[in-house]
Amino acid sequence: MITAECSECGGAVSFKSAPILHELIRCPECGAELEVVTLEPVTMAPAPTEEEDWGE
Amino acid sequence: MTKLSCTIVGGTGYTGGELLRILNTHPDACVTQVTSRSRMGEYAHTVHPNLRSTPAGNLQFVRPDDVARSDVAFLCLPHGEASTQIERWAGLADTVIDLSADFRLRDHAAYSRWYGSAHPAPQWLDKFVYGLPELTRQQLKGARYASGVGCNATATNLALMPLVKAGLLDTRMPIISDAKVGSSEAGAEATDASHHPERSGAVRSYAPAGHRHAAEVEQMIGMLGGAAAPLHMSATSIEMVRGVLATVHCFVKEPVQDKALWKAFRDCYQGEPFVRIVKSSTGIYRAPEPKILSGSNYADVGFAVSNDGRKVTLLCAIDNLVKGAAGSAVQCLNVMHGFDERAGLEFTGLHP
Numbered sequence: 075m076i077t078a079e080c081s082e083c084g085g086a087v088s089f090k091s092a093p094i095l096h097e098l099i100r101c102p103e104c105g106a107e108l109e110v111v112t113l114e115p116v117t118m119a120p121a122p123t124e125e126e127d128w129g130e
Numbered sequence: 131m132t133k134l135s136c137t138i139v140g141g142t143g144y145t146g147g148e149l150l151r152i153l154n155t156h157p158d159a160c161v162t163q164v165t166s167r168s169r170m171g172e173y174a175h176t177v178h179p180n181l182r183s184t185p186a187g188n189l190q191f192v193r194p195d196d197v198a199r200s201d202v203a204f205l206c207l208p209h210g211e212a213s214t215q216i217e218r219w220a221g222l223a224d225t226v227i228d229l230s231a232d233f234r235l236r237d238h239a240a241y242s243r244w245y246g247s248a249h250p251a252p253q254w255l256d257k258f259v260y261g262l263p264e265l266t267r268q269q270l271k272g273a274r275y276a277s278g279v280g281c282n283a284t285a286t287n288l289a290l291m292p293l294v295k296a297g298l299l300d301t302r303m304p305i306i307s308d309a310k311v312g313s314s315e316a317g318a319e320a321t322d323a324s325h326h327p328e329r330s331g332a333v334r335s336y337a338p339a340g341h342r343h344a345a346e347v348e349q350m351i352g353m354l355g356g357a358a359a360p361l362h363m364s365a366t367s368i369e370m371v372r373g374v375l376a377t378v379h380c381f382v383k384e385p386v387q388d389k390a391l392w393k394a395f396r397d398c399y400q401g402e403p404f405v406r407i408v409k410s411s412t413g414i415y416r417a418p419e420p421k422i423l424s425g426s427n428y429a430d431v432g433f434a435v436s437n438d439g440r441k442v443t444l445l446c447a448i449d450n451l452v453k454g455a456a457g458s459a460v461q462c463l464n465v466m467h468g469f470d471e472r473a474g475l476e477f478t479g480l481h482p
Contacts (some may be wrong), residue, residue, distance in 0.1 A: 105416070
């Protein structure tokens with residue numbers, strides 16, 4: 075099983091199958107939603123969240 | 131294997147009731163005697179109705195003078211009584227675990243300062259190990275005597291320990307702990323102040339300054355080799371029966387971010403059977419919450435960092451009667467006798 079470090083808390087995040095670029099996954103320890111941003115090595119960053127444009 | 135026989139001395143209070151409940155399902159220990167001066171001859175389940183039709187609930191209270199020898203004595207006596215009776219109980223049991231404040235402090239002078247009188251049995255202070263396994267596990271192994279822990283001290287200690295161990299605290303700055311606590315901390319004796327119309331809905335500052343449990347926090351910092359920092363503790367009783375939520379405000383030497391504190395908490399509590407780090411961006415309870423710990427021996431800890439990284443808010447939630455008293459006492463028993471540390475203590479609490 076492939077594991078990578080959560081960018082937010084440093085916890086171990088496990089992938090059931092080979093990670094895919096831009097895949098979203100949630101850290102089991104801190105609950106952060108993460109996006110896979112590189113594959114070799116596997117690194118993650120906080121997933122982009124929808125932003126309200128307030129009608130602009 | 132024959133189970134250890136346990137005597138509960140002072141079994142009508144809430145901590146005595148919790149010991150009876152926990153030891154009911156313990157694989158290696160059982161209660162054989164429970165004492166009461168006021169309810170002699172009555173079944174334990176008349177005082178602790180949750181124990182009806184259980185082995186512990188079917189025990190009848192005996193007079194303290196009539197206690198026979200057992201393997202273990204748990205002392206659940208009012209403040210000051212264990213220390214004046216310790217010779218007798220140590221003669222009646224190989225292992226003594228005292229849940230009162232009488233043997234928590236190692237330093238005789240600190241005891242006098244915080245409790246306002248000289249210790250009645252100072253020669254016994256060195257024989258007792260402070261009963262918080264997360265702090266004193268090695269000393270507890272094979273020990274014969276363990277003290278109890280203060281519930282508010284435990285919540286504060288477990289919140290602070292990761293930063294003390296990691297050397298992150300700025301000890302020139304104050305540490306301020308406020309504990310929100312449930313009404314069961316006041317014990318089983320009714321008073322005018324605990325009368326339902328007076329107590330219900332109250333937010334009661336019952337120890338706004340000079341809380342005695344600060345002595346146990348100072349002791350913990352010293353045991354871990356930390357420098358003394360100005361420590362202020364207060365306790366506020368809220369609309370809750372069980373539970374403590376300690377909120378501890380402190381400062382760090384250098385600015386930190388969440389990740390550094392995650393590391394400090396993981397380094398401190400990796401492998402601990404009863405401490406969980408709760409700091410989540412999802413879910414219903416994203417920070418430690420005593421509501422879901424009722425009846426359990428878990429301590430949930432968490433933290434938050436200020437924008438400038440210098441001020442840290444630490445949180446710890448426990449059940450005051452379990453991790454803050456009877457549960458830690460049984461956890462100590464398990465460590466002292468080499469049992470599985472989780473024995474009898476695996477209840478996870480209730481939700482909702």
